[in-house]
Amino acid sequence: MATKAYELYGIPIAPEDPEQEYMTVQETAYVLKCSVSWLRRLLRTKNELCGRNGRGGRIITNREQRATIHVIRSAGDPRTGRPAPRRRSPRRATAKTSVAP
Incomplete structure (x- = not known):
């Protein structure tokens, strides 16, 4: 079950105008098609990519x-250097072995 804070701040929200000058983190995540948590982690490491509205207020871009x-997002997965994260391969079915009596 999602917490009340997640429902308020953790879900991407469609902006009123996708071309507006300033957007919140939730609106930015919606426009860039990424998760709010990924965007917050990125902005925590790269402070120059966001601003604050008021004293300790909302994070805006x-x-x-x-x-x-x-x-940055289009560059791919920085952890592995690959152009995009790989899809997991499906599990292979294992053959059952019969037990000797």
């Missing part, structure tokens, strides 16, 4: 910052 985030 502008158009240039969103373009940079898109480039």
